Amino acid sequence: MSSFLSYLITGISLGSVYAIIALGYTMVYGIAKMLNFAHGDVIMVGSYIAFLAVGAMGLPPILAVILAVVVCTTLGITIEKIAYKPLRTASPLAVLITAIGVSYFLQNMALLIFGANTKMFTSLISIDAINIGDGTVVVTGETLVTILACIFIMVCLTLFINKTKAGQAMLAVSEDKGAAELMGINVNGTISLTFAIGSALAAIAGVLLCSAYPTLTPYTGSMPGIKAFVAAVFGGIGSIPGAFIGGILLGVIENMSKAYISSQLSDAIVFSVLIIVLLVKPTGILGKKIHEKV
């Protein structure tokens, strides 16, 4: 029972990281109708910035996180302006390929600048582990902070979208770009804002990910990026609560299948779950069915 609890808690923590990353995928998809495959690599950039800020510049953890968020936000907006905006009217396939190109570009730049050597990331979270029931269940500070951060981000984001003008503009753009523009909404500005928020979340996810699993390479972001994409589709791409539920479920399923089925097959099981969900409910758990008007 105690080991089940600890599997569950680490699963939720892993899922929280997926959920934060998945938010970036799902918001960008909802608003710009494109899959930003470079999102995973923005996570990696954020982790390197935090790593350098703490290691080389000696900044306190909180400033390191802020610096990572600022750099990633700038990076996200720059990528959008240079790589995606000129393709706004091009076919979705061209945008997808560009996103993959940007992803490789970021990985190779990181290889060039930081080298291929694995860096040991020192955790930015200095909260002691909590022991429950005489050390049978250990909840690390990283796990706790990750889960709390995820909930906090979800609440803030929901409030932002429902209560602010910019959030309402996002909703409008996601529903109908043309109509939103006619109503006087700055569509390009809204899309840039979406990328900014997504990339800022990616920076936070990167710091949390590398604090919990302390290795850092130029490929650190790619697998969590893909898993988070799965989580976004699983929960219903375009839906913010969907990304949250999808992320948490995916993390728990991954850990449970590692624990009770096979540690070797856990990835295969995760992706099978995606296939099954899509077969049964093609729009994902919370995805909206879009009625095509004739």
Next chain:
Amino acid sequence: MKKAVSMMLALALVVGTLAGCGSSAPAESSSEAATESTAEAGATFKIGGIGPITGGAAVYGTAVKNAQEIAVEEINAAGGINGYQIELKFEDDEHDAEKAVNAYNTLKDWGMQVLMGTVTSAPCVAVAEKTHEDNMFQITPSGTSVPCVQYDNAFRVCFSDPNQGSASAIYMGTNKLASKVAVIYDSSDVYSSGIYENFAAEAKNQGIEIVVAESFTADNKTDFTIQLQKAKDSGAELLFLPIYYNEAALILKQADTMGFKPIIFGCDGLDGILAVEDFDKALAEDVMLLTPFAADAEDEATKSFVGKFNEKYNDTPNQFAADAYDAMYIIKAAMEEANCTPDMSVDEIGTAMIEAMKTITVDGLTGAGMTWTADGEVNKAPKAVIIKDGVYKAM
């Protein structure tokens, strides 16, 4: 305007990709030692080396490259092989099979006659295909997987994976280290799963019970808490880690966080764990590993080698360095036995040295009286070391 921007983007992508490629084979990876003495001797033997100087296994490749340079300097200073000096060139492969084959082609263009390499298993298997085609003599210091030496022309200094797996089980059995053992291995890696299979087979004979055998894959190697939790719950006294040092460093850290403190036993893949950047060496205290070389051994040969290595590279050599150092002396012994000269072709040198390998006996750092079978395997006794206060101690 839009067109101009997208052109620029395309250009940026191309430049980025090229730059990425460029960085993968840095120029400093090739080194030439003792070239100054080549002019007077006229003809020289051209010996190549391949291994990871960058990337996840860089610790191994760097050790091999450095030790190879020391051995070549010694041999050249003592008059070379059959009176001819050695010229050396080392290429980086980043522990990647494709890049290793590229490195091999580069060295062949340079005029390599004998290959000492490659350092890690997967690239070694790929390069062995090429040396077999050319009948080039190849000796790997540390390529442990079985197919590394599947052809006549390839030999090795270290034990093969099967030998490491069964040797680990025998070592645990004879020294009564534990009766309940948990294993965490990399199922996507031929080295790791090869050791595990042979360990499992031999463990039965040694009265060792494998209570948990967990695996991970290359795509999923950052979170080991589940595997460790299962090992902890199973009551294992010893955790066997037939994996490479990067993952092992993470496992040690995560095990420490969850308060799991078994005896840790690994194979040569753990060698290098003390060199991981920002790794807390206290976590590796009392870790045991099967390795043919301990830098604190008291014999003359080891002392002299460790002294030179320290002086030149300000570092303590690991077993990979010792394997590479031995490999160069094995090449020397075989070339002398076969009466090779630099004007012979790659094929002629290869054929002559293959015959010579069956008859020579070499006393090296990694074992006394090493001999070789026709299928390329070495005969020598297994040894283990333990980490105390951040250094290896012979057991």
